[in-house]
Amino acid sequence: EDQVTQSPEALRLQEGESSSLNCSYTVSGLRGLFWYRQDPGKGPEFLFTLYSAGEEKEKERLKATLTKKESFLHITAPKPEDSATYLCAVQARAGSARQLTFGSGTQLTVLP
């Protein structure tokens, strides 16, 4: 059974204080690892897809990296508008319907 564990559950940062969110996973053959951002009362918004160990992707203050067992979402010099819940999900190679298995998320609060 595919599993995704995210840590920490909640993280409070001062504006400009860089940090990382962790996503540990077990999957029977990884097809892709996805990062989403979710604002309160909204649906998840796609950020990144990573496909193989060693891959990195960047978008503004966010950088996602992938190893064979975990992924990190690095946040550099965060701003209050980066406050949100960040969700990690994996897609197994075997699933023909491209199902995602989600972690429970990290709730990030950036204080001004």
Place this chain on the structure above:
Amino acid sequence: NAGVTQTPKFRILKIGQSMTLQCTQDMNHNYMYWYRQDPGMGLKLIYYSVGAGITDKGEVPNGYNVSRSTTEDFPLRLELAAPSQTSVYFCASIDSGGVETQYFGPGTRLLVL
């Protein structure tokens, strides 16, 4: 494109009532999904469909039914609402022939009392 739309945004049901959550996408995606999200939890897959006329169960299908008569629409039916079905429901779709990113709707918040 409107993307993925869901109605209603919020609904209160009494125990034992029935309702249908609507989901429509205008991106001609063939794969569609229903998830539920409980407070502080990730998303759990309820049902999915890989095309019109084809549906299958996800991780938590009990108490729900779906149908897929067109590419655009994927309604979720609750037959006998129970308090355990209080949750936020998200619909998503994907273009399996292109970039395989799941696009999510804004969600339906359901309260069963």
